[in-house]
Amino acid sequence: MKSSFFTTIVVIITILLSFEALITDALVPNRPSKPRPPSKPSPPFKPSPPSKPSLPSKPSLPSKSSNSANTQCLGSCNKSRVKANGTQIKTGFCSSLIQGQIPSNLKMVSTLILNPTGDELIKANKPFNIKIKVNNLQTGFFSDPNTNYYTSPQELDDDGLVKGHSHVVIQKLTNNNNPPDPNLFAFFKGLNDEASVGVLSTTVAPGLSRGTYRLCTMSSSFSHQPVLMPVAQRGSADDCVRFKVV
Numbered sequence: 001m002k003s004s005f006f007t008t009i010v011v012i013i014t015i016l017l018s019f020e021a022l023i024t025d026a027l028v029p030n031r032p033s034k035p036r037p038p039s040k041p042s043p044p045f046k047p048s049p050p051s052k053p054s055l056p057s058k059p060s061l062p063s064k065s066s067n068s069a070n071t072q073c074l075g076s077c078n079k080s081r082v083k084a085n086g087t088q089i090k091t092g093f094c095s096s097l098i099q100g101q102i103p104s105n106l107k108m109v110s111t112l113i114l115n116p117t118g119d120e121l122i123k124a125n126k127p128f129n130i131k132i133k134v135n136n137l138q139t140g141f142f143s144d145p146n147t148n149y150y151t152s153p154q155e156l157d158d159d160g161l162v163k164g165h166s167h168v169v170i171q172k173l174t175n176n177n178n179p180p181d182p183n184l185f186a187f188f189k190g191l192n193d194e195a196s197v198g199v200l201s202t203t204v205a206p207g208l209s210r211g212t213y214r215l216c217t218m219s220s221s222f223s224h225q226p227v228l229m230p231v232a233q234r235g236s237a238d239d240c241v242r243f244k245v246v
């Protein structure tokens with residue numbers, strides 16, 4: 001009985017002493033400074049720094065390189081008197097727009113003209129449909145070409161697809177040995193809507209006169225520049241088909 005009583009007393013005193021030690025530690029400024037550093041807020045701070053520094057350090061590098069890229073781009077326009085201003089300046093201009101987000105090689109834009117096929121003859125002066133299928137283009141993104149032409153770097157959506165739109169253009173081929181004049185076309189249409197199951201379509205009305213024609217697609221980013229791909233050796237992003245109207 002006695003010994004257990006004393007044991008209890010000893011335990012209580014020990015507890016009280018350790019409390020006192022804790023309180024002293026808390027009150028004496030010099031002591032806490034030592035024990036605290038290790039257990040200090042440094043752990044709470046450290047966890048966030050490791051994750052943060054890696055992020056800031058990344059942006060800081062791209063921002064540096066993009067700055068130098070911007071400087072280069074701006075420098076490349078030093079000699080040009082006409083700078084891009086979002087309008088379509090027919091006499092030419094200099095753009096210092098950066099290229100933006102380029103998709104992976106698994107998400108490169110690829111187009112097939114479904115109609116006309118080029119095999120059938122099209123009747124003169126009769127409306128017909130153009131139907132194209134585009135892979136890996138998030139369609140429906142289209143800036144105002146009168147005020148926002150070549151003003152935005154290429155952008156990808158959350159799935160890594162280029163955000164943009166396509167166009168179709170038909171030119172009459174009058175000379176088999178000479179490329180057609182790009183200023184001349186028989187039909188042009190921006191396909192600004194969102195594709196339905198990857199398919200975009202439009203109607204050529206009231207049709208075309210007799211002759212040989214070339215229909216081409218032109219896929220573009222949001223602000224109309226041609227889509228940019230990650231590798232040079234690849235299939236074309238666009239398609240063309242030649243057909244006869246009789």
Ligand SMILES: *[C@@H]1O[C@H](CO)[C@@H](O)[C@H](O)[C@H]1NC(C)=O
Binds near residue numbers: 076078
């Ligand atoms: C373009 O002009 C800027 C500012 O005037 C200058 O710092 C830069 O070196 C020039 N770049 C080129 C390529 O001439």
Ligand SMILES: *[C@@H]1O[C@H](CO)[C@@H](O)[C@H](O)[C@H]1NC(C)=O
Binds near residue numbers: 085
């Ligand atoms: C854009 O630049 C062209 C060529 O310098 C000029 O004719 C046109 O008025 C400018 N447009 C705007 C909106 O700044």
